[in-house]
Amino acid sequence: MKVRVCRETSRRRRVAWIFNTIWKFLFFTSLLIGGWAGTSRLLTKFFYTNPCYSICHVHVDSENVFSDEEIFASTGFHFGDNIFSVDLESARKKLLAIGQIRNVILRRVLPDTLRISIRVREPVAWLVSEVEDQKRMPRHVPVGSLLLEAAGTFYEPTRVLPRYLSLPIIQGVNQELLASGDPLVAEDLLHALDLLRLAAARRNPPISLRLLDLSAGYCIRALGESDEAITFSTQDFEAQLDRLQELMKVCEHSGRRIASVNLFVHRNTPVRFFGKSGKYPFFPTE
Incomplete structure (x- = not known):
């Protein structure tokens, strides 16, 4: 009789542990999904679609070799693009494809400025x-x-x-x-x-x-x-x-x-x- 009671108690404890584990997993998963969704909505609302972070100014230092308009056009960006949405690494590769350019550094300056520093090759x-x-x-x-x-x-x-x-x-x-x-x-x-x-x-x-x-x-x-x-x-x-x-x-x-x-x-x-x-x-x- 005692052995049967112990088995029943052990089974109930095991079922309770499994249920608690599944419940905690679902709870934390829902919490993470909700937090991610909420954070994404906040980032979209306050940063990615916020007109305050649209590109309005571009400062280019190209050692007086290229014009600001020429370099900005080569990046593929446009005025009004969101400063957080633009791909700086992709723009850097496009500029490095110009043979006369040795190195490129692009930086975001909040809220609406993009700085492009270019080092040109020095021929002999x-x-x-x-x-x-x-x-x-x-x-x-x-x-x-x-x-x-x-x-x-x-x-x-x-x-x-x-x-x-x-x-x-x-x-x-x-x-x-x-x-x-x-x-x-x-x-x-x-x-x-x-x-x-x-x-x-x-x-x-x-x-x-x-x-x-x-x-x-x-x-x-x-x-x-x-x-x-x-x-x-x-x-x-x-x-x-x-x-x-x-x-x-x-x-x-x-x-x-x-x-x-x-x-x-x-x-x-x-x-x-x-x-x-x-x-x-x-x-x-x-």
Whole structure:
């Protein structure tokens, strides 16, 4: 008899525990659903559909390269859009798709302002397929030219700034092979960029290279500021620049102008000077 009573008591307790567990689960689930629904309605009412949080002002810092209207249109946003509903990450990806832009930061400034900070790429040279007249610097950059950064990355400019027009030009590179990642082409280009960097750091006298031709492969043929033709080896640029500066100092004292010089040769460096006619030098053919 006692055993039967104990079994009944245990069964009732087990049923009560199960019932209480299910009741508590349903209660807390209903509470969470109600809280979520209530919170969503409050957020929608006071934030997502509140006209006070509509985009009315856009501040763009693009280093004076792009206009505010151009950048805002590229994001896909519109004035009047809710500031909490817009997808900033999607807009950032759209702006980064513009090759001239390096980095983008978008911030919401409550209640109705969107701030866009843009960092543009800083090029060091032009990459062109070929310059028609190698005897002198071209007055205009050829159509379809690319801009180069110091690291060797290249891009097609969306906006050509006046300061870009004075950048040196690199030619003689197969752009299709470069885009495909050909290591030999990329190495030649990095050599040219390294030469430009080292030359730009030289003072007393300064060295300015305006055009680099990489078509020969084993050397770099350049045009200087005064249209002097300079042939560089692809190795030991520092020593070659030293010899060029020594030669420039001698020419300053003698009043002569260099027409062409072959720095590929270590000793008895071949040098030609401008005559009285002042004709432009030319690159020797292979």
